Amino acid sequence: MAxxxxxxxxxxxxKTTIALNLAGQAASAGYRVLLWEIDGQGDSSWLVRADLSGKETDLSRLLNNIVDVNDLILPTRVERLSLLPADANARNADNLFIGLMRQQRLLPLFTQLQRRFDVILFDCPPGFCDANLKLLQAVNMVVVPCLPSPLAMRGLLRVRDFVMKARGTHAPILPVFSMVDRRRRMHTIALAEHPEWPVIPYLSEIERMLVERAPLSVFAPGSAAAQLFDRLWSGIEGKLRQSHLIRIRPDATQTAEIVPLPVVKKAAEARVRRTGAFASVRRIYARA
Ligand SMILES: Nc1ncnc2c1ncn2[C@@H]1O[C@H](COP(=O)(O)OP(=O)(O)OP(=O)(O)O)[C@@H](O)[C@H]1O
Ligand SMILES: [Mg+2]
Structure with a gap:
C-alpha cells in the first residue's frame, strides 16, 4: 500500500482539488482508495457528498484506542473510493499524529489499513501544523501543488527543508503547477523555468467540481480536464509501482499509461535558494 x-x-x-481528482482517477483505474481528510475545513467530505449525519470524526478516540480506524471510514458514491472525514477540531488531528508517531503506532496503523486499501491520499490543511509535520515524515510521497510564482517556489523548498530536517532524508516530493493561466506572463515564465513539472491549468471544467460535487472521473470522464488528472495519476502510479508500493489489481478496469514524473531537481533547488526567485523574473524586474 502507498x-x-x-x-x-x-x-x-x-490541494483538495488535486487530492480528490487523483483519488477519483486511482479508483477508476481499479485501485482501492482511501481519501483521508486531515483538513478540518471538511472540503473533501463536502465535495464527495459524504453522509456525515450522526457521525462525527473524533480523532482523540482513535488515539486513545476507543474506536478502531475502520469505524471512522465511510463509503462514497464513487466505486472503490472511501473517505476518512476530518475532525473539525484541528488540535485533535495534531495530537493524533504526534501521539501515533511518539508511540510508533503510525506505521502499524498504515499496515492495518493495507488490508482494505491500495492507496491512501491525504488531503492536508495549509500550514506547518503538527499533523502535517508528522505525516510528511511518514508518507511514501508528497505531492506539492504550486501556483506558478516565485513565492510558491520558496514554499516548495520550505516543505523539502522541513522533511529533510526531521528525517535527514525525504520521500519523493513531486511539485505540480496548479491553477495555471498561460495568458499570464508570470505563469508562462514559471512554466518555462520548470518545463518538466506537470501542469494543471485553471479550467472551468475543474471548477465545475463545486457544482457536481464529485471527481472529474465521475462527472466528466474522458474530458480534457479528466485526462490531465489521469496523466498525473499515471506518473505517480509509475513511481509507486517502481518502489513496489502498489501493484496493478486483478480487477482493474483499465491499465493506465505510465508517465515519468520529475522530483525536485537539485539544480532547480540550488538556483531558487541562491536567487530566492525565478532568475528570469528577477531579470524582468531588474529591467523595470
Ligand atoms: N485547476 C483549477 N481550475 C479551476 N479552479 C480550481 C482549480 N484548482 C482549484 N480550483 C478552485 O480553487 C479553489 C481552491 O482550491 P482548493 O480548495 O483545491 O485549494 P486548497 O489548497 O485545498 O485550499 P485550502 O488551503 O483552503 O485547503 C476552489 O474553489 C477550487 O474549486
Ligand atoms: Mg483544501
Missing amino acids: TVAIFNGKGGVG
Whole structure:
C-alpha cells in the first residue's frame, strides 16, 4: 500500500482539488482508495457528498484506542473510493499524529489499513501544523501543488527543508503547477523555468467540481480536464509501482499509461535558494 500526502504550506493552491481528482482517477483505474481528510475545513467530505449525519470524526478516540480506524471510514458514491472525514477540531488531528508517531503506532496503523486499501491520499490543511509535520515524515510521497510564482517556489523548498530536517532524508516530493493561466506572463515564465513539472491549468471544467460535487472521473470522464488528472495519476502510479508500493489489481478496469514524473531537481533547488526567485523574473524586474 502507498501513502501520498497532497500538501503545501500555502492555502488555496488546489490541494483538495488535486487530492480528490487523483483519488477519483486511482479508483477508476481499479485501485482501492482511501481519501483521508486531515483538513478540518471538511472540503473533501463536502465535495464527495459524504453522509456525515450522526457521525462525527473524533480523532482523540482513535488515539486513545476507543474506536478502531475502520469505524471512522465511510463509503462514497464513487466505486472503490472511501473517505476518512476530518475532525473539525484541528488540535485533535495534531495530537493524533504526534501521539501515533511518539508511540510508533503510525506505521502499524498504515499496515492495518493495507488490508482494505491500495492507496491512501491525504488531503492536508495549509500550514506547518503538527499533523502535517508528522505525516510528511511518514508518507511514501508528497505531492506539492504550486501556483506558478516565485513565492510558491520558496514554499516548495520550505516543505523539502522541513522533511529533510526531521528525517535527514525525504520521500519523493513531486511539485505540480496548479491553477495555471498561460495568458499570464508570470505563469508562462514559471512554466518555462520548470518545463518538466506537470501542469494543471485553471479550467472551468475543474471548477465545475463545486457544482457536481464529485471527481472529474465521475462527472466528466474522458474530458480534457479528466485526462490531465489521469496523466498525473499515471506518473505517480509509475513511481509507486517502481518502489513496489502498489501493484496493478486483478480487477482493474483499465491499465493506465505510465508517465515519468520529475522530483525536485537539485539544480532547480540550488538556483531558487541562491536567487530566492525565478532568475528570469528577477531579470524582468531588474529591467523595470
Ligand atoms: N485547476 C483549477 N481550475 C479551476 N479552479 C480550481 C482549480 N484548482 C482549484 N480550483 C478552485 O480553487 C479553489 C481552491 O482550491 P482548493 O480548495 O483545491 O485549494 P486548497 O489548497 O485545498 O485550499 P485550502 O488551503 O483552503 O485547503 C476552489 O474553489 C477550487 O474549486
Ligand atoms: Mg483544501
